[in-house]
Amino acid sequence: MSDADIKDAVENEYVEDGSNKLLVKCKFCGSKILERKSGKFVRKEIDLPLMEQDKRVEAKVQYEKIYQFFFVENMYTFENIGFTHTIDNCKYLSCADCDAGPVGYYDMDTKHSYVALSRVKHE
Amino acid sequence: MAKTYDYLFKLLLIGDSGVGKTSILFRFSEDAFNISFISTIGIDFKIRTIDLDGKKVKLQIWDTAGQERFRTITTAYYRGSMGIMLVYDVTNEKSFENIKNWIRNIEENASADVEKMILGNKCDLDSKRQVSKERGEQLAVEYQIKFVETSAKDSLNVEYAFYTLARDIKAKMEKKQEASNPPGARGGTHQLKSNDQQRKPPSWLSRCSIL
Numbered sequence A: 001m002s003d004a005d006i007k008d009a010v011e012n013e014y015v016e017d018g019s020n021k022l023l024v025k026c027k028f029c030g031s032k033i034l035e036r037k038s039g040k041f042v043r044k045e046i047d048l049p050l051m052e053q054d055k056r057v058e059a060k061v062q063y064e065k066i067y068q069f070f071f072v073e074n075m076y077t078f079e080n081i082g083f084t085h086t087i088d089n090c091k092y093l094s095c096a097d098c099d100a101g102p103v104g105y106y107d108m109d110t111k112h113s114y115v116a117l118s119r120v121k122h123e
Numbered sequence B: 001m002a003k004t005y006d007y008l009f010k011l012l013l014i015g016d017s018g019v020g021k022t023s024i025l026f027r028f029s030e031d032a033f034n035i036s037f038i039s040t041i042g043i044d045f046k047i048r049t050i051d052l053d054g055k056k057v058k059l060q061i062w063d064t065a066g067q068e069r070f071r072t073i074t075t076a077y078y079r080g081s082m083g084i085m086l087v088y089d090v091t092n093e094k095s096f097e098n099i100k101n102w103i104r105n106i107e108e109n110a111s112a113d114v115e116k117m118i119l120g121n122k123c124d125l126d127s128k129r130q131v132s133k134e135r136g137e138q139l140a141v142e143y144q145i146k147f148v149e150t151s152a153k154d155s156l157n158v159e160y161a162f163y164t165l166a167r168d169i170k171a172k173m174e175k176k177q178e179a180s181n182p183p184g185a186r187g188g189t190h191q192l193k194s195n196d197q198q199r200k201p202p203s204w205l206s207r208c209s210i211l
């Protein structure tokens, strides 16, 4: 399977009519992040810091490229979510119950949030 | 697409530095080799959705970040907040005495009808205790504010405290709405609809961008 096929498979499973088909939950503790149909699926290439940072690699944040997101226009659409302090005009999103993250990010200019499909559980 | 809710309450955690405000909001513990990216930056606020008597209530809970001196917490900081958790540390006498100063600061700067609650945090540290539970209760009676001892470390009473504060704010709002809009007087719009709030964001939202 090519990369493109894998992407399509993910989208078929989790996206319906352009939004999240299933509940979006924290991968670690199951805390509910988004109700069904409350995030709009978007493709976007973003470097997101890894959830676990290796302490031994000093003073360097490790990133990973992410391509698939649920877009949330209004922050109060979230059921449960944490917002970090601002860096580079952006806040990172984390689980409100166990603090795992980033599960996505929030743009300070547009006030829009993006949840990474690969960083959450779909149920 | 946007989901509706019945109420949105902005809540603040206030109190001396070191009493456990950040710990009440943030629970992550790290292991020896990995550090969570989130814990290095810290949480500014959280959104939580709770059910209160069948109503969907969104809580937006803010930490106080490095602004713990009374002087630096002014009107702008309190703007739009409907509830305040006053936190002291049961192992720190000074933090308890300062609750009175915090209350005065709130009276001078926050909206007059902001709902308050006092939290005596770190109640798991009984051997180091300097402030008895009875003194906490007395202070609360004196100011007619609700009180509970909490442990952010053991997650004891933290959720209870937020539910209690939220329930009190909701009760106050419903009372106010009834008074300003008695049944039968005008239409029956006794409740702020989320759609209205989404079209016209409350002014304190702009605070996001100055942080």
Ligand SMILES: Nc1nc2c(ncn2[C@@H]2O[C@H](COP(=O)(O)OP(=O)(O)O)[C@@H](O)[C@H]2O)c(=O)[nH]1
Residues within 6 Å of the ligand: B015, B016, B017, B018, B019, B020, B021, B022, B023, B024, B121, B122, B123, B124, B125, B150, B151, B152, B153, B154
């Ligand atoms: N034992 C115990 N320690 C706590 C508790 N809450 C906070 N702490 C510790 O108290 C210190 C200060 O906490 P912090 O949340 O940073 O306080 P803040 O300055 O008010 O934000 C940290 O070392 C916490 O681990 C608690 O409930 N029990």
Ligand SMILES: [Mg+2]
Residues within 6 Å of the ligand: B021, B022, B023, B063, B064, B065, B066
């Ligand atoms: Mg703090």
Ligand SMILES: [Zn+2]
Residues within 6 Å of the ligand: A026, A027, A028, A029, A030, A031, A095, A096, A097, A098, A099, A100
């Ligand atoms: Zn979680």
